[in-house]
Amino acid sequence: MRAVIPYKKENAKSRLSSVLDLHEREEFVELMLKDVFNTLRSAGIENIDVLTTSRASIAPDLDVGIIENEKGLNEAINQYLASIDEPVLIAMADLPLLAPCQVMDITEKQTDVVIVPGKGGGTNIIRIMQPSRFHVKYYGSSFLNHYAIAQECGMSVHVYDSFRASTDIDEPQDLVELLVHGSGLAKEYIKERFSMRSGKGRVAILSDTCRIASE
Ligand SMILES: Nc1nc2c(ncn2[C@@H]2O[C@H](COP(=O)(O)OP(=O)(O)OP(=O)(O)O)[C@@H](O)[C@H]2O)c(=O)[nH]1
Ligand SMILES: C[C@H](OP(=O)(O)O)C(=O)O
Numbered sequence: 001m002r003a004v005i006p007y008k009k010e011n012a013k014s015r016l017s018s019v020l021d022l023h024e025r026e027e028f029v030e031l032m033l034k035d036v037f038n039t040l041r042s043a044g045i046e047n048i049d050v051l052t053t054s055r056a057s058i059a060p061d062l063d064v065g066i067i068e069n070e071k072g073l074n075e076a077i078n079q080y081l082a083s084i085d086e087p088v089l090i091a092m093a094d095l096p097l098l099a100p101c102q103v104m105d106i107t108e109k110q111t112d113v114v115i116v117p118g119k120g121g122g123t124n125i126i127r128i129m130q131p132s133r134f135h136v137k138y139y140g141s142s143f144l145n146h147y148a149i150a151q152e153c154g155m156s157v158h159v160y161d162s163f164r165a166s167t168d169i170d171e172p173q174d175l176v177e178l179l180v181h182g183s184g185l186a187k188e189y190i191k192e193r194f195s196m197r198s199g200k201g202r203v204a205i206l207s208d209t210c211r212i213a214s215e
Pocket of ligand 2: 123124
């Protein structure tokens with residue numbers, strides 16, 4: 001089993017630009033990448049590749065294989081899958097709540113494909129036994145795309161149900177989940193910049209400049 005983390009640092013997480021500036025967003029995604037790497041390694045995955053738009057965006061001390069591909073997310077991953085002849089786990093770089101026990105659970109499933117849904121119809125993780133027979137179609141309702149692609153390929157599918165694995169950090173409100181449930185580098189970064197405002201409804205994040213991030 002190997003793992004691949006797609007990663008684009010340049011102007012990352014534009015949907016957080018109302019609460020983090022460009023430099024902060026690029027620092028933040030680097031820390032989320034390290035959290036995801038640490039989780040995969042702690043789950044026993046030795047071979048971890050980062051599929052990135054720019055080699056220079058990867059810290060030299062991160063013990064990963066770096067695969068540079070300037071193409072878009074889908075094309076880059078599909079080229080990668082076509083070149084792999086062993087089971088692979090595709091994990092997005094924005095999953096700082098993911099824990100090793102979930103990764104181990106996912107890798108132990110006996111189906112041809114395991115899909116971990118992301119928020120809003122997305123896909124956070126896919127484990128594929130025969131990657132060269134599969135292709136990805138991210139964006140939009142990619143969970144439905146990936147479920148349908150597996151079925152078209154005649155592959156059995158397990159949909160993995162987990163709060164931690166399904167919480168990707170895309171929008172300001174997602175930072176609340178990181179503050180409440182996180183424990184790694186990305187959580188510390190956000191904790192230094194935001195506090196939580198609790199009331200009757202959902203908790204909101206409050207930035208140090210007093211912008212209410214969910215408004
Ligand atoms: N290799 C590669 N990875 C990408 C690319 N675009 C996004 N990613 C990665 O794919 C995963 C999911 O991306 P998104 O959630 O859309 O993240 P994003 O593009 O930084 O966020 P937004 O700008 O808010 O859409 C993250 O791990 C990103 O780092 C790309 O063009 N190439
Ligand atoms: C890449 C995309 O990520 P999202 O924008 O949903 O986080 C998806 O999961 O299809």
